[in-house]
Amino acid sequence: MSAALLAGAVLTALLPLPLTLPASLIDLRRGIIPNALNLALLVSGLGVAAWDDGIRGFGLALASAAAAYALFRAVRAGHARLTGRIGLGLGDVKFIGAAAAWTGLSGLPVLILAASLSALAVIGVLAATGREIGRTTALRFGPFLALGLHAALGIQAALVLGPID
Structure with a gap:
């Protein structure tokens, strides 16, 4: 992959930053x-999906967003039913749905894995510094979802562009 293509992959991964940062x-x-x-x-x-692939891209992105939202809304409801408390905020569920419009369903596993592993790393650091961590410890998940979105976009762009020369 040339330097120009690598720069393109990085820019693609950072494209939603003006929304994910705030x-x-x-x-x-x-x-x-x-x-x-x-x-x-x-x-x-x-x-972006419509720009890349017209009405087909728009339709696939919309379907991906709806499916991801429905899936994580169900996960949220199932967790609440099993534990009696809300573990995933509704804003997080909406964010995942919106992010799926960017990544498609194929990018969702990377997004969730990157978000979860980075959140787990922060929990580990907090525990190592003496903070008590338990079932009721709240952690704002939005920043980790944003990181996961950027990771998924970067990986997808790199896969499309091919190996580095």
């Missing part, structure tokens, strides 16, 4: 991801 900061401060930011992430993902 969403992450607001989630850290207030514990919510605003609907307006989730909607903007969805609409921009649909727009």
